[in-house]
Amino acid sequence: MVDGPGGIVILKPEGRLNMVAAPGIREAVASIVDSGRARVAVDLSGVEFIDSSGLGALISGLKTTRQAGGDLRIAGANEQVKLVLSLTNLERVLTPYDSVEIAYGDA
Template sequence: MIEFDVRTLDTGVGVVTPRGRLNMVAARQFKTILGELVAGGTHRIVVDLAETDFIDSSGLGALIGGVKQTRQQGGDLRIARPTESVMGVLELTNLARVLRPRDAVDTAFDD
């Protein structure tokens, strides 16, 4: 089971926090949430992975889809605070180089 917390920072950055397993079952809902944010005008999104204890290829695909959606609108999707198990998958798939995990949600767009 997974839950998603969605909020917007004062800077206009959307923050999505998946809590639980970001797998094939949850990826569809995750894609929908990201798509709704982008459609609503939020083109800078941080996915806070501090409470995500597992991610599979479907979850990774949803993240990459979110990157594509935001960049097509002139924005970006960044990830922050991945757990050790999620970071292991990101490194194994070389997506850590593409997504470049950030240490904090609030400063993910400070560069």
Template sequence: MDHTVEEVGDDAAVITLAGRVNMVTAPAVRELITGIISAGRVRIAVDLDAVEFIDSSALGSLIGCLNAARRANGDLRISRPTKHILAVLEVSNLIQLLRPYPSAHAALEA
């Protein structure tokens, strides 16, 4: 799994993930995002366009990060999920918590 982080304004960040996000890489995703939140960037957009595969442990990490962001008076949103990721979100009924947006910047502005 690869990633990039773009700082936006004083309190936001766009995290772009790429590759496979699964039980092996999920802890690194959680550590990355919670570290960004701890640094004061509490509005997070996670761009999933380049994610080839995601599993339940990765989704669990994103939900944990969503909770951490909300505890810090922020939020976490996802953008550009692939068809596979959308299907996983719909089947797991997590689409209500991790609502998809067409772009990372749209997710931050919503």
């Protein structure tokens, strides 16, 4: 977890975002929101693989941040992650940005 510009918190998971890693993402986002911040960027540049559990964690984080008046945005996704988002039609909800800086360009 890293503090970014404009009060944004940047999460940077590494490796595989699957059923093993998903609970950690959910807990991290909940902790961020509990600390009073609700703008989260998830930098996926270090994620080589995502499955339905990983997608579920991101959607859960999106819901948590939006309920707190914020947002969760994803950035740096590789082709596998983008393909999974496309196949599940989740790119409409979780738009993949090229970088964290672009994701919150309004910060």
